[in-house]
Amino acid sequence: xxxxxxxxxxALLAGPGLVHPGLAGDASGFDPAAIDRCLARAETQGxxxxxxxxxxxxxxxYARRQYTGEDAGFPMANCLDASxxxxxxxxxxxYRAMLDRSDxxxxxxxxxxxxxxxxxxxxxxxxxRGDETARALCLRDETARQAALLMSLAAPQ
Amino acid sequence: xxxxxxxxxxxxxxxxxxxxxxxxxxxxxTCLADAGTGADAGPARHACIGRAAAQCMASPxxxxxAGMVECLDHEARDWDRLLNDRYRQxxxxxxxxxxxxxxxxxxxxxxxxxxxxxxRTWITFRDASCRYESLRFQGGTAGGPAAGDCVLRLTxxxxxxxxxxxxxxx
Numbered sequence: 001x002x003x004x005x006x007x008x009x010x011a012l013l014a015g016p017g018l019v020h021p022g023l024a025g026d027a028s029g030f031d032p033a034a035i036d037r038c039l040a041r042a043e044t045q046g047x048x049x050x051x052x053x054x055x056x057x058x059x060x061x062y063a064r065r066q067y068t069g070e071d072a073g074f075p076m077a078n079c080l081d082a083s084x085x086x087x088x089x090x091x092x093x094x095y096r097a098m099l100d101r102s103d104x105x106x107x108x109x110x111x112x113x114x115x116x117x118x119x120x121x122x123x124x125x126x127x128x129r130g131d132e133t134a135r136a137l138c139l140r141d142e143t144a145r146q147a148a149l150l151m152s153l154a155a156p157q
Numbered sequence: 158x159x160x161x162x163x164x165x166x167x168x169x170x171x172x173x174x175x176x177x178x179x180x181x182x183x184x185x186x187t188c189l190a191d192a193g194t195g196a197d198a199g200p201a202r203h204a205c206i207g208r209a210a211a212q213c214m215a216s217p218x219x220x221x222x223a224g225m226v227e228c229l230d231h232e233a234r235d236w237d238r239l240l241n242d243r244y245r246q247x248x249x250x251x252x253x254x255x256x257x258x259x260x261x262x263x264x265x266x267x268x269x270x271x272x273x274x275x276x277r278t279w280i281t282f283r284d285a286s287c288r289y290e291s292l293r294f295q296g297g298t299a300g301g302p303a304a305g306d307c308v309l310r311l312t313x314x315x316x317x318x319x320x321x322x323x324x325x326x327x
Binding site (some may be wrong): 050111114122129 | 278290
């Protein structure tokens with residue numbers, strides 16, 4: 001559904017490249033700062049991963065008020081996408097900062113490349129039979145989980 | 158070592174005079190049972206990750222490098238058993254569904270190969286991840302526990318993914 005999702009990180013993995021600007025803060029009504037507030041309170045890797053769905057409820061409330069179209073699934077799809085993009089941006093900046101501090105860089109690149117392949121396979125599986133919501137949820141949750149992992153590696157407790 | 162933080166919050170078991178640390182073989186199963194199941198149980202189930210190992214590390218003999226490695230390895234093996242059990246269950250169901258659809262002449266993409274691919278790529282990810290983590294501690298005695306901690310966490314997370322898929326079958 002969203003071939004753009006993994007592009008920012010994929011471009012970064014291939015070497016210096018452009019960062020996808022993301023959809024955060026746009027007309028979706030999703031507030032990416034809510035994720036930062038949740039992360040600031042979280043003290044463990046697990047608690048950070050549990051921040052995955054932060055900001056969804058207010059995004060959905062907003063979308064349901066604003067959206068006048070016929071597609072009942074639109075608010076969820078749009079908010080999940082915005083939430084996923086916010087995590088994607090967070091992961092990309094974490095990854096880039098770690099890469100800048102790594103020497104050699106190859107073990108970290110290899111880890112992140114293998115994670116992208118895993119997420120693709122896992123979420124393709126979740127989205128089989130055309131279940132796009134399950135697929136989008138998988139992409140968002142796994143991206144948040146990987147961001148939580150990189151955060152704990154960047155600042156071990 | 159982030160697991161040590163957890164250990165401070167947990168009561169230690171009875172202090173027995175022995176050389177190796179004490180691992181509660183029922184610790185993980187009890188934690189998962191208490192966490193419950195269903196869509197909202199995810200955080201509570203994930204919170205079980207590292208708990209039995211932390212308890213073990215807080216027992217006499219669990220605070221040495223060898224003791225920590227032993228505790229982490231114990232819990233990693235518990236998660237690995239859960240992972241294998243759920244993987245078999247989900248794969249079996251996928252194969253049955255594929256056979257049913259093939260019988261109907263369906264052109265839908267088969268489910269079993271998708272699951273196998275997800276598991277295969279997970280193994281590559283686990284290996285690359287834990288190699289990276291252990292390299293960060295290269296030369297130090299923390300390298301052993303760090304690698305063990307990594308294997309434990311990633312195995313546990315994958316076990317819980319498969320566990321949720323298996324729950325969806327019921």
